[in-house]
Amino acid sequence: MYTIxxxxxxxxLTTELSKETDFKSFLLKSVNIGKVIKTLNNTDLNEVHLIHKNPDKLLKKFLKLLPNVVAGGGKVYNSKNEILFIYRNDKWDLPKGKAERKESIEETAIREVEEETGVKGLKIVKPLPTTYHIFKRNGKHKIKVTYWFEMKTNFEGQLSxxxxxxxxxxxxLDEKGSQEAMENSYANIRVLV
Structure with missing residues (x-):
């Protein structure tokens, strides 16, 4: 199962058929993704289920529905065990950004965290769950696939x-600050924090 x-x-994205309550189900192989996005944006439906019988093909088939943007990002801890947050578009978020050519996804994640925050000396500790979200740019919908990494740093300089x-x-932000930030953040970030 995957969540976008x-x-x-x-x-x-699921292989299971469930009785529709506050959600609607569609077959993945014949779905009109534009219609699904419009339905989610303009109705009080809580979610949509896209069903396919083969669990190994769920994500692959879904990712073919729209252009993909690959990104890397970090959930960064400092020596006080605080988490690094950015504030953009009136919401708290974790630093992330698009991959560039000939760059590993780990290199992307470190570069983007450095660029967006000014933090240096980043070390990747472990991969975190990959997140997926649909956004609209220049009138076209795209799927952002973000590979996340837990990182550590002893950086104590100026944040920029x-x-x-x-x-x-x-x-x-400390634990309390992080929880408060999650009240004004994105669903895919809440999964990580």
Whole structure:
């Protein structure tokens, strides 16, 4: 099973047929993804289920429905066990960004965290779950596939938000601050924090 977010509403990729209650089901092989996105955005449905009999093909078939944007990002801890957050588009988020040519996804994640926050000395500890969300750019829907990594740093320097990317704040938040930030964040980020 996979979850792809449209805003805060999930599209669930599954092999199981369930009785529809506050969600609607469609067959993955014949679905009109534009119609699904519109339905999620314009109705009070909580979620949509896309069904396919083969669990190994669920994600592969779904990712063919729209252009993909591959990104890398980090959930970064400092020596005080605080988490690094950015504030962009009036929401708290974790630093991430698009992969560039000839760059490993780990290199992307480290580069993007550095660029968006000014934090240096990043070490990847382990991979975290990959997230998927649908966004609209220039009138076209795309799927952002973000590979996340837990990172550590002993950096104690000045944090500097990448303002030309719309980032207005960068902050280290303790557990309480992180939980408060999650009240004004994205569903796919809540999965990680």
């Amino acid at each position: 977010y449209v805003g805060d509403k999930p599209i669930i 938000p990448e303002e030309n990317e719309g980032i207005t704040k960068v902050e280290w």
